[in-house]
Amino acid sequence: MTNPIQLPVLFLSDVVVLPGMVVRVELDEPARAAIDAAQLAARESGDPAQVLVAPRLEDHYASYGVVATVEKVGRFSGGAPAAVLKAGGRARIGSGVTGPGAALWVEVDEVDTGTVTDEVRALADEYKSLVVGLLQRREAWQVADTVTRIDDPAILADTAGYAPWLSDDRKRQLLETPDVAERLRLVVEWTRDHVAESEVSDKIDSEVRESLEKSQREFLLRQQLAAIRKELGEGDPEGGDDYRSRIEAADVPDAVREALLREVDKLERSSDQSPEAGWIRTWLDTVLDLPWSVRTEDDNDVAAARSVLDADHHGLDEVKDRITEYLAVRARRAERGLEVVGGRGSGAVVLLAGPPGVGKTSLGESVARALGRKFVRVALGGVRDEAEVRGHRRTYVGALPGRIVRAIKEAGSMNPVVLLDEVDKVGSDYRGDPAAALLEVLDPAQNHTFRDHYLELDLDLSDVLFIATANDIGSIPAALLDRMELVSIDGYTEEDKVAIARDFLVPRQLERAALTADEVTISDDALREIAANYTREAGVRQVERLLAKAFRKATAQLAAGSATRVDIDVASLVDLIGRPRFTPDVAERTSVPGVATGLAVTGMGGDVLYVETSVATGEPGLTVTGQLGDVMKESARIALSWVRSHADELGIPASAFERSIHVHFPAGAVPKDGPSAGVTMVTALVSLLTGRPVRSDIAMTGEVTLSGRVLPIGGVKQKLLAAQRAGVAEVFIPERNRPDLDDVPAEILEQLTVTPVGAVTEILERALVQAAAGAEGVAGEGGVAAA
Incomplete structure (x- = not known):
């Protein structure tokens, strides 16, 4: 027996520690006191920290324990304090003694375990x-x-x-x-x-196991399980009887009920250990959770619906009119006792197409609120698997219904407003084409019997109001686009942006910055400056970001005490959000011959597109640069062919085409394609070869033919909005696009002179200015005479 030692005692009630064991213990107050006392004594003596670990007994103190070394003190993953103890030899507990800290100290004797015989x-x-x-x-x-x-x-x-x-x-x-x-x-x-x-x-x-056959064993276990649950007063949450009662109580179509009962029969015949039983239960739960007979009642008050749409969004009259018309038809059918719920072709599919930031997604929520329907958003951006739309076959592991079925389940009704967001960004690969799977979903003549691969049941989608959104309808397959009613949201004018910022964006950003209208104000002139010179976008997303930045700076000023109120005007914008990023540069770009201003439409909205041309000594030919698609490369060749065929009329000598001609579209990092830059290239080439600059206050759009006709193009409204933002005074558009001017806001037509033309010669007559006295064309030695 060794000499007695003095140790703090750590009593444990949930575990008995024997020599050699390593345990983790949670530290309550007495345990923490014992550990602290051991560490304090160890620091004074230089020895390892040790405690006596003994079991906690209810009626008396333990007579034996183990001498344990404190290996580590820390916390469990949940945050509770803990310690790791490594048990040493046995020790007999003696009398109590005094020691440092608040722990109980005792005198212990390590005991001999006997000899090995x-x-x-x-x-x-x-x-x-x-x-x-x-x-x-x-x-x-x-x-x-x-x-x-x-x-x-x-x-x-x-x-x-x-x-x-x-x-x-x-x-x-x-x-x-x-x-x-x-x-x-x-x-x-x-x-x-x-x-x-x-x-x-x-x-x-x-x-x-050996005495019972498989079926007999399953029957016996089921009977035993049922008896045990009956004695415990518990139901059978996963048995066939429970599913049968749920099916009987469910309000589902007869065909669905028959399919459910067939699956319940399979479930009752299958073993609980069989994977098929789990799949059947999941399928039954999915089908029973669908709102087969639940429909929300539409609010057919046309005036109230229009007021909701007007309160949520500024402008967008075409979309609001479309929803108002939809409600008016439903209200009239209801008045005359006609069917207004379900039925073939009663649904509506609207495609909201426009650049980012114009309010397409938020408009879907407003439509649902105006109709009094549930709203569900289905994000389709980047979806490449057809099963995401139609669902997986049940034979696959981890099979799920498609996003349409999941949206109906999430909505809890059969007539929600389903927003198919970013439908133009759906891709296709070896897993199928999701856009083709959407054909049945979005066809009002077919979607009353939509069949999901997972459900394998007819689902009536005819009363669902589908609203799709897209930035670029050019990437939507023609067959899918044909099934939707296109409503273009082409962007906002400068005055629209000011109104939207004043009525919607400023209050929202003030709230997010924890500000009030009494603490921070912003003038309409400042909003107009932000919309005109700080952003060049069709929507208002960047405007909102700049407002948020300005309000954050204002909050910092108020928090620092440097001001008690911040009034933001045009002069203070530089300090809050920096200098303007955009300034008109049309005049500067077109100051030399060979440069013309065109208009284009991208996924971000309308934009100004410059065409630059030059000639150089070298092998005759045409070089086109600027990351162009095949359509624009063909337009460049057509433009040069037309200019060459009309060189005599334009006063261009034949020798002008014996040099290398280069046509360039700046911003080469941006892909460009589309049939709308033909007239711009013709104008730039004629300007180059005649030495006559193009007027700095005009822009043009249209495709040219070999005969000089100007063909119609798309996106007229977006292009005119871009021209207005760039400070252009006159825009040439194809004659056959004259009807598109009806969709252009009146304030844009007041600020722009829109001239429809049928032939490219009409543009040349008005777009080219007279060459300066003594100026020489770039094509010939003595210059080219002005036409």
């Missing part, structure tokens, strides 16, 4: 064989190898502290048994009993 080694070998055999039967190979390598009988006996089949009372008995031979006798006896019980249990299970 042949009897002890025989007991150790027997216990080891019992434990290793038990672990191998449970396939705990790594633990079995660890036990095999233990040679010390005392350490081997104390490994019983990890045995889950031993109770805490038995482990406490081992702790209080210092003699190794006696401990080995106890664990050998207990382990034999456990092995015998395990063998009997395994033998019974084996005999039952």
Whole structure:
């Protein structure tokens, strides 16, 4: 027996620690006091921090414990304080003593475990064989190898502290048994009993499995399970009876009910261990969760619906008119007693096409609120798997219904407003074409019997109001585009942006910045300056970002105490959001011959497109640059052919075409394609070869033919909005696009002179200015005479 030592006591009630064990313990207040006292004593003595770990008993104090070293103090993953203890030898607890800290200190004597005799080694070998055999039967190979390598009988006996089949009372008995031979006798006896019980249990299970056929065993287990649940007063949440009762109570179509009952029959015949049972339950839950007979009642008050749309969005009259017309038709059919819910072709499919930031997505929410319907958004951007629309076959692992079915389930009604966002960004690959799968969804003549691959049931989508959004309708397949009613949202004028910012964006950003209208104000002139010179976009997204930036700066000023109120005007914009990013440059770009201003439409809206031309000594030919598509390259060749064929009329000598002609579209990093730059290239080439500059206040759009006719183009409204933003005074458009002017806001037509032309010569007559006196054309030695 060694000399007594003094240690703080750490009592544990949930675990019995034997020598050699490493345990993690949660530190309550007494345990924390014991750990702190041990660490304090260790710092004073220079020895490792040690505590006496003893079991907590209800009626008396334990007489034995283990001397444990504090390996680490920290926290569990949940944040509770914890410590890692490594148990050493046994110790007999003596009388209490005083020590540092708030812990209970005692005097302990480490006890001798006895000598190792042949009897002890025989007991150790027997216990080891019992434990290793038990672990191998449970396939705990790594633990079995660890036990095999233990040679010390005392350490081997104390490994019983990890045995889950031993109770805490038995482990406490081992702790209080210092003699190794006696401990080995106890664990050998207990382990034999456990092995015998395990063998009997395994033998019974084996005999039952061999005596019962598969169907009989399943029947018996089901009956036993039902009896146990009945005794416990619990229902059968996954059984066929429960599904039958749910099907009987569900209000579903007859065809759906028959399909559900067929699947319930399969479920009752299948085993609970069969994967098919899980698939059937998932399918049944999905079908039963669908709102087959739930429909929200539409608010047919046309005036109230229009007021909701007007309150949420500025402008967009065409969209608002379309929704108002839809409501008016439904209200009239309701008044006359006609069917207004369901039925073939009663749904509507609207495509909102326009650049980003014009309010397409938020408009869908406003439409749902105006109709009194549920709203669901389905994001289609980047979807390349047809199963995302039609669903997966149930034979696949992890099969799910398509996004349309999930949207109906999420909405909780059969007539929601479903927003198909970014329908133009749907792709296709080896997994199918989602755009083709949308054909059935968006066809009012077919979607009353839409069939999802997962459900394999007819789903009526005819009363769903589908609203699709897109930036570029050119990337939408023609067959899909044909099934939707196109409503273009081409962008906002400068005055529209000011009104939207004043009525919608400023209040929203003030709220987000925790400001009030009494603390920060912004003038209409400042809003107009932001819309005109700080942004060049069709929508108002960048305007809102700049307003948010300005209000954040204002909040910082108020927080610093440098001001009690911030009034934002044009002069203060530079300090808040920087200098203007955009300035008119049409006059500068077209100041030399050979440069013309065109108009184009991109996914971001209308934009100004410059065409620059030059000639150089070299092999005759045409070079076209600017990352152009095949259509624009053909337009360039057509333009040069027309200019060459009319060279005499234009006063251009034949020698002008014996040099290398280069046509360039600046911003080469931006892809460009489309049939609308032909007249611009003709004008630029004629300007170059005649030495006559193009007027700086005009822009043009249109495709030219070899005969000089100007063909119609698309996106007239967006192009005129871009011309107005760029400060252009006159725009030439094809004669056949004259009807498109009806869709252009009146304020734009007041600011622009729009001239429809039928032939490219009409543009040349008005677009080219007279060459300066003594100026020479770039084509000939003596210049080209002005036409």
